[in-house]
Amino acid sequence: MKELPSINAVAKLADVSIATVSRVLNNSKPVNADTRRRVEAAVAQLGYRTNAAGRSLAMAQSHLLMVLVPDFANPFYAQIVQGVESVTRQAGYKIVLTDASGGESPHGTALDALYNRLADGVINLAHLDDDAAIVSEVQQLPWVNCSEFLPDSGVPYVSIDHRQAAIDAVQYLLNRGHRRIALISADETYRWARLRHEGYELAMLRAGLAPDPALVRTASSTDYEAGSQAVGGLMALLEPPTAVFAVSDTLAIGAIKALRRAGRRVPDDVAVMGFDDLPLSAVFEPGLTTIGQPMRELGATAAEILLARLRDERLPSRTLAHQLVVRDSA
Template sequence: MKDLPSINAVAELADVSIATVSRVLNKSKPVSEQTRLRVEAAVAQLGYRANPFGRSLAKAQSHLLLVLVPDFSNPFYSQIIKGIEAVTRRRGYKILIADDSNLWTDRAETLDLSYFRLVDGVISLTHLDERPELMAEMDTLPWVACSEYPSKGVVPHVSIDHRQAAVDAVQYLLNGGHKRIALITAEEDYLWAQQRREGYEIALQRAGIQVDPNLIRTANDLDYESGGQAAGSLLALPELPTAVFAMSDTLAIGVIKALRRKGKRVPEDIAVIGFDNLPLSSVFEPALTTIAQPMRELGEAAAQILLERLAGGTSESRTLAHRLVLRESA
């Protein structure tokens, strides 16, 4: 795939923008006859997408779909992928799973288009920025965002109401008499992280409690170790929180382990709520109170939307229901 011509090469030879090449190939927007002929000549000269698995100018299908994942080690994404695969398999499609960091070459400055030449459509579970190369591929291929999605709505998406879910989690702690509620958040490049923090702040403000920046920690990652490190920082405070809302179950489990090492009881000394309802959350001790995302259903819905788009239809974005699962940790 490394030797195949890129859309950048076509654009350069035809002396047009990448977006214009995408419009000609996808017939998504009208261009002048002269521009169309110039692009088609460049495509023919370079042999762009001339491979048996790619999408040709005649829109031959590979029946292969790309799923972009930000972190293979996070079990949250594996559950979504199971839902995607269950739907696509029944329709005769296979999925290609790629770490989104592998999309960028030359120190993340150039988009590696080899993935997109292979597939008929894309389901993205990762953060979508607005780099021109990526926007051009969204014009060329049908895209669907799952869980994480662009705030400007450039592609259809399926998700939950992350803001309201966070409100529900914090309100439950408030109803239990907690007033010093800590938040362990994630890097807020992700829209869901922004929305969950907003939900945390909304719930406190409605209760007449001022948001205390000292009770907010940003984890380096979403793994157990990062949760433990954030908890250790909170335990260094002169006045400890009585409850912790962690933005993922993996963070929450890391928090509980760190609290135990310091002799703190959960939930007697500090209550803990997670987010996601991973399979591990029900068997961990104490079993984790958490916000349940319908992970498999998210994947199924994203696949259905993409297949509808591939069939020539249009699909609206969908918001699925979340629920608070009460267990032993809070």
């Protein structure tokens, strides 16, 4: 079946916002003649067809909410989605999970769904560029960012204080006597990864320790194998670290597995600290010392904020509490 062009493609070709395309197609608000001609020309050139189901629902609701998920394999996101679903189910909504890891703009897909009435609202877990056009669009829509957010953007969000959480993690290792503490970071286009890196450096500086670039590795992903590969490079150093702070539990568990294969004992030879407190972290051996995020509460709170927006109510953004969970790995 031929893939139909999206409203996002029309907006790009006409060099206007998606909202403007929607106004032209639906005659909902006045648009100047030149802009209307550009939009109509783009529609004709691309062969765009407005969605019939969307038009029929123009004055109704789909009772579907879209959740943009960056990595379906990451159990962190699964926990958040469970929190979302626990709230939306009671309110009579179903959720649609959308893969936000591909090359196409997931936010364009979500905007298409909103403007065509295929979804009533969006919970975004994916990286959101500080793009003024996109931000101005989602400010006016039933859209909530979860974990990943843009500060001072006017787009509601729920998250934790990632920087302070990382400071707490590294300070715990410092208090245990460690001075050569390594960091396994992740893709720092994500704000949470940047903030955790910043927290690591701040904690080291406050302890009078200059951060050593040789002790920082950026993993290719957040899966277990990426953690194994990252810690392998760290252990190959002439002066390897005595402790490792990984910015996710999956990376930390991968690191522990690699350390075991190399004959290193955790925590006797190398202490390992994670981040998230996934269910697996409590049953893995050794039990993972980590920063606990209230993952289900993050999802549930995001859903509550979104449902309030659908009722034309405005709930404030929320920063939830994290906690240090001490087990056996550090």
